Amino acid sequence: MDGILKINHLSKSFGTHVVLKDVNFSVNKGDVTCIIGASGSGKSTLLRCINLLETPTAGEILFHEKNILDKSVDVNHYRAQTGMVFQSFNLFNNMTVLKNCTVGPVKVLKNDKKEAQERAMHFLTKVGMAPYINAKPGQLSGGQKQRVAIAKALTMNPEVLLFDEPTSALDPQMVGEVLDVMRTLADEGMTMIVVTHEMAFARDVSNKVVFMADGVINAEGSPGEIFSCEDNHTLKEFLSRFRNS
Amino acid sequence: MPDGFSQRIIYIIQNYWLSFLKGAGVTMVIAVISTAFGCLIGFAVGIVQSIPINKNEHIVKRILLKTVRFILGAYVEIFRGTPMMVQSMFIYYGIPLIFGIHLEMWPAALIIVSVNTGAYMAETVRGGILSIDKGQTEGAKAIGMTHFQTMVNVILPQALRNIIPQIGNNLIINIKDTCVLSVIGTIELFYTTKGIAGAYYTYFESFTITMVIYFILTFACSRLLRIWENKLEGAETYDLATTDTLAHTSGLAGIPKNLVEEYDNRESL
Ligand SMILES: Nc1ncnc2c1ncn2[C@@H]1O[C@H](COP(=O)(O)OP(=O)(O)OP(=O)(O)O)[C@@H](O)[C@H]1O
Ligand SMILES: [Mg+2]
Numbered sequence: 001m002d003g004i005l006k007i008n009h010l011s012k013s014f015g016t017h018v019v020l021k022d023v024n025f026s027v028n029k030g031d032v033t034c035i036i037g038a039s040g041s042g043k044s045t046l047l048r049c050i051n052l053l054e055t056p057t058a059g060e061i062l063f064h065e066k067n068i069l070d071k072s073v074d075v076n077h078y079r080a081q082t083g084m085v086f087q088s089f090n091l092f093n094n095m096t097v098l099k100n101c102t103v104g105p106v107k108v109l110k111n112d113k114k115e116a117q118e119r120a121m122h123f124l125t126k127v128g129m130a131p132y133i134n135a136k137p138g139q140l141s142g143g144q145k146q147r148v149a150i151a152k153a154l155t156m157n158p159e160v161l162l163f164d165e166p167t168s169a170l171d172p173q174m175v176g177e178v179l180d181v182m183r184t185l186a187d188e189g190m191t192m193i194v195v196t197h198e199m200a201f202a203r204d205v206s207n208k209v210v211f212m213a214d215g216v217i218n219a220e221g222s223p224g225e226i227f228s229c230e231d232n233h234t235l236k237e238f239l240s241r242f243r244n245s
Numbered sequence: 246m247p248d249g250f251s252q253r254i255i256y257i258i259q260n261y262w263l264s265f266l267k268g269a270g271v272t273m274v275i276a277v278i279s280t281a282f283g284c285l286i287g288f289a290v291g292i293v294q295s296i297p298i299n300k301n302e303h304i305v306k307r308i309l310l311k312t313v314r315f316i317l318g319a320y321v322e323i324f325r326g327t328p329m330m331v332q333s334m335f336i337y338y339g340i341p342l343i344f345g346i347h348l349e350m351w352p353a354a355l356i357i358v359s360v361n362t363g364a365y366m367a368e369t370v371r372g373g374i375l376s377i378d379k380g381q382t383e384g385a386k387a388i389g390m391t392h393f394q395t396m397v398n399v400i401l402p403q404a405l406r407n408i409i410p411q412i413g414n415n416l417i418i419n420i421k422d423t424c425v426l427s428v429i430g431t432i433e434l435f436y437t438t439k440g441i442a443g444a445y446y447t448y449f450e451s452f453t454i455t456m457v458i459y460f461i462l463t464f465a466c467s468r469l470l471r472i473w474e475n476k477l478e479g480a481e482t483y484d485l486a487t488t489d490t491l492a493h494t495s496g497l498a499g500i501p502k503n504l505v506e507e508y509d510n511r512e513s514l
Pocket of ligand 1: 017019038040041042043044045
């Protein structure tokens, strides 16, 4: 198997509040892993630990067999290889759409500006945002912002893309446009870890689903296994909330 | 010396206009240069003060950061918490004693006002940085930007909107407050006026003129700064990029034509 990420015994506490307890899972190249679970179960914290936006309390995160929690590892270099798409977009408000996409490649990866622009145009076209290159984030709708945020992450040429509830802040009619982009990326073989409440997306697009409850991985498996689970009470109850709505 | 208030004023202006002009010039030079240096100090201190101290960092680096932070914090508090007139005496007479160097009047004046302005600007910059949404920092961190890159490219350009009015305020305060430098013998507008007034005992008349000069200086500066602020507000609209505008967008002038056509012809997802 072509392993990219391996998480071993990861724990995280905020003060005395234990949020993640001994979490283990691994991601191979081309995997689309969906993380589901109730609010407060630690999904965002797990994703933020993977990108080192939070510092884990214990455990290891192996990226190509190297523990990125070692003090000798260049955190910024690692972050540049793992893209992150936030619920609240986090586009740079002082830059145009195009500059949002090129600033990382130019300043962090030291890419040639022209080359970065070409790549940015390629991905902006892909997400259908090429006509808006001169707009500032404040002038875009939520769905448009999120599509730019995806293009921004892609322009860094990351090995893994992390999504933290990318559609939760969007109006219903905009959810589809973002999920369509993500579906295309998945089809093209992008390695993705997606925290989501969109069960249809998890079922149809992912090849692995991780169910979190109270800071531990309660169940994991193929979408088929997770969504037709009969013997796990917590999981069944969680899923039933989505069936009813 | 003629009788009558207005005749005296005219007399003083006719005889001493050059001295007033020189004094006002010195005041402005000190105020402008010191505000600029003060801003540099303020930005540097503000950026350093906002470096997050991460538990995961090396212990030596953490201790170093905390020490630097303490020293900068003390600087800000001390220079905001004492009168500039006292600071003037302290620096002008203190530096030669401590470092054994002779301090000329000009460098002394510039150092005093810069260091004082820097303390105020540091707080302004820190406040400006804190006012920017945390998501902006996270977005920058997530693509691997360093603290310095994040500040220079993302946070400060946005914080500047809140900081610029304060830069203007500091300039105006400095135009007025350079008069305390007369205690170390800086021949600026106030010191000049005192000399003129003393010569014929025309305090009221001379200081009327000086009051008008100070007001003209500060009022002109605040107007100019307002114009600058409005210019910085920038464009509120954008054009949809078509093949035509794309070619003209300065940043994209170098993009190959086939790429532009490719995006133009291609169906979006
Ligand atoms: N910075 C923090 N300081 C203290 N507690 C925190 C912090 N961030 C998260 N928590 C706590 O950690 C727990 C897990 O939060 P997390 O955001 O990971 O949940 P989540 O599964 O993403 O929930 P949601 O679906 O609502 O986004 C919550 O109880 C939350 O209050
Ligand atoms: Mg969350």
